Amino acid sequence: MAQPNTEPVEEYDYEGLPPNFSVLQNLTAGAFAGIAEHTVMYPIDAIKTRMQILNPTPSAVYNGMIQGGYRIATGEGILSLWRGMSSVVVGAGPAHAVYFLTYEAVKHMMGANQAGVHHPLAAALSGACATTVSDALMNPFDVIKQRMQMHNSRQMYKSMPDCARYIYKREGVKAFFISYPTTLSMTIPYTSLQFLAYETLSTTMNPAKKYDPLSHCTAGALAGGFAAALTTPMDVMKTMLQTRGTATDTELRNVSGFKDSARILYQREGFRGFFKGVRPRVVTAMPSTAICWSAYEACKAYFISKNDATI
Known part of the structure; x- marks a missing residue:
């Protein structure tokens, strides 16, 4: 009769990379989290994009989330609020898979997975590395998404592939x-702030670092809203660059980068222009980040328990 294994099981910090958590499982958890995050709050993101457009046509001026959502739904149909979501679904899976894999790997390399020890610098640096890699994959899909979110985009693009072909033929790769570069100027501080806030809040709320859906959800929401509000100016400039190909204004159509977009924005709308769409951005970020972290932690916990059961 086989004797039970009485050797002590090596303990690991749940928030870190457990030794029996494979790369494929980490990729799966990240992809699941990314798709969940982007799809649930997509309509609010669509309204935010419309509100950030500089020099829109009179029929595409939106004064707030409720008014903007109502005008889009009644004028173009309720499904217009989800137009372009296919681009996010296709891009968010692999981008977020790489995002969380890089985050966990860098955090592990920096020795930040020791139980009971908080490493804010490691969390911030891990987030910066993660977003640099994932944004390279996501940026083309984000461009397509924003083009399809614009007013009257149905007249220009029938589908995601059609939009991609149109952009490539008229504007090139x-x-x-x-x-x-502008995206990174937003996402690196955004992700660093978010991960720093998330790690700090989740450690404070859940010092035992066990799987706790409530603390993961709450910490994710607060961290996302905090980071989103502070990085809105870069998001506005990113939108300007990603939608420049549809502008009728010559100066907007030829905007060349971060400095140029900042100059134009300040000249035309002053300091307030840098915070166009801040409310829908925060409203989107809080539940999106809560969903993202909750989905990732839930998937991670599932794989860990499944792996432990087979040992």
Whole structure:
């Protein structure tokens, strides 16, 4: 008769990379989290994009989330609020899979997975590395998404592939990546702030670092809203660069980068222009980040328990 294994099981910090958590499982958890995050709050993101457009036509001026959502739904149909979501679904899976894999790997390399020890610098640096890699994958899909979110986009693009072909033929490959440096200027501080806030809040709320859906959800929401509000100016400039190909204004159509977009924005709308769409951005970020972290932690906990059961 086989004797039970009486050797002590090695303990690991739940928030870190457990030794029996495979790369494929981490990729799966990240992909699941990314798709869940982007799809649930997509309509609010669509309203935010419309509100951030500089020099819109009179029929595409939106004064707030409720008014903007009502005008889009009644004028273009309720499904217009989800137009372009296919681009997010296709891009968010692999981008977020790489995002969380990089985050966990860098955090592990920096020795931040020791139980009971909080490493804010490691969390911030891990987030910065994660977003640099994932944004390179996501940026083209984000460009397509924002083009399809714009007013009257149905007249220009029938589908995601059609939009991609249209952009490529008229503007070349450069159009898919011209906003990448500006995107990083937003996402690196956004992700660093978010991960720093999330790790701090989740450690405070859940010092035992066990799987706790409530603390993961709450910490994710607060961290996301905090980071989103502070990085809105870069998001506005990113939108300007990603939608420049549809502008009728010559200056907007030829905007060349971060400095140029900042100059134009300040000249035309002053300091307030840098915070266009801040409310829908925060409203989107809080539940989206809560969903993202909750989905990731739930998937991670499932794989850990499944792996432990087979040992």
